[in-house]
Amino acid sequence: MIVLGIESTAHTASVGIVGENAEVLGLASDMYRPAAGGIHPREAANHHVELLPGLVARALEAAHLRPREIDAVAFAQGPGLGPCLRAGATVARMLALTWERPLVPVNHCVAHIEIARVLSGLDDPLLLYASGGNTQVVAYGAGRYRVLGETLDVGIGNFLDKLWIAMGGTFPGGPALEAEAKLGHELIPLPYSVHGMDVAFSGMLTATLGLYAQGVPRPDLAHSVEVTAYSMLTEITERALAHRRRTSVVLGGGVACNERLRGMVRAMAEGQGGTSFAPPKSLCVDNGAMIAWTGALAFGAGRVVPVSASRVEPRQRTDLVEAPWRLPPAG
Ligand code: AMP
Numbered sequence: 001m002i003v004l005g006i007e008s009t010a011h012t013a014s015v016g017i018v019g020e021n022a023e024v025l026g027l028a029s030d031m032y033r034p035a036a037g038g039i040h041p042r043e044a045a046n047h048h049v050e051l052l053p054g055l056v057a058r059a060l061e062a063a064h065l066r067p068r069e070i071d072a073v074a075f076a077q078g079p080g081l082g083p084c085l086r087a088g089a090t091v092a093r094m095l096a097l098t099w100e101r102p103l104v105p106v107n108h109c110v111a112h113i114e115i116a117r118v119l120s121g122l123d124d125p126l127l128l129y130a131s132g133g134n135t136q137v138v139a140y141g142a143g144r145y146r147v148l149g150e151t152l153d154v155g156i157g158n159f160l161d162k163l164w165i166a167m168g169g170t171f172p173g174g175p176a177l178e179a180e181a182k183l184g185h186e187l188i189p190l191p192y193s194v195h196g197m198d199v200a201f202s203g204m205l206t207a208t209l210g211l212y213a214q215g216v217p218r219p220d221l222a223h224s225v226e227v228t229a230y231s232m233l234t235e236i237t238e239r240a241l242a243h244r245r246r247t248s249v250v251l252g253g254g255v256a257c258n259e260r261l262r263g264m265v266r267a268m269a270e271g272q273g274g275t276s277f278a279p280p281k282s283l284c285v286d287n288g289a290m291i292a293w294t295g296a297l298a299f300g301a302g303r304v305v306p307v308s309a310s311r312v313e314p315r316q317r318t319d320l321v322e323a324p325w326r327l328p329p330a331g
């Protein structure tokens, strides 16, 4: 089975094509980069509308496939920015109708989990999902993915982006802050906000910007923010592992590209006698291949929607959708 998947939940328009065993046959992506400030939903949607047709062509070309060789079309149904989701869904509906192929809705967060899970080879790991808009610790249980802990305010990536932009940088802030942190050495105490298995970042944002205004060097602040924020994520992941009696973790989401976060989670998991795994960076950030792969799993479990019922769900949480492909086979 070969599935084409379309991702358009936020800043990235991406088309991926995957085969039977999650091999990525073609992947073409383009990220909307605002000239200043954060993402403007309508501008990002316009970017996606303009670029998606060309990305479909590029992904097919990279895969050396013709449209008739695609078995199903999957799209990210939510969560995400409404105008951006609609751009991707419209292209997916058009392809499904033109090619006469089934249309498969996919939850974006579940897609981050599934691509990490299949690449890791781990059967039932815990997931630390750290992206722009989402920050969750997730585990499978009784038919769907359960959110064990999450951010109580903004996603970690949005926090890093907001901070970096307010300190004079441009979007995306995470990678730039990672480079800046390598130049810093002093660990400045910042609000460390862990509540059970939840975290919050707004206190750290306010405190860091206050210190920056007082003249504290940016590299030291970047270093301290990374150490503090990633320690918080590592702590809630460790607590969730203990509660769920698991030992392995997979990482997903754009912030999982971060080497310090990867290293901290790896050290923690290995300390528990387990393992951790992070996909290659092109599959950590938002991408069409994860939508295609999760679409293949969902399609295999019979999850197809008619175009007339394929509305997008900007607030579709991880634990709102079922994962029937994870159920043990009947009988
Ligand atoms: P996503 O929403 O999953 O595509 O992830 C996008 C987010 O990942 C943005 O907020 C980026 O700033 C962040 N990001 C990407 N690379 C890194 C990195 N190396 N370190 C920290 N954050 C990153």
Ligand code: MG
Pocket (backbone or CB within 6 Å): 108, 112, 131, 132, 253, 254, 285, 286
């Ligand atoms: Mg994402």
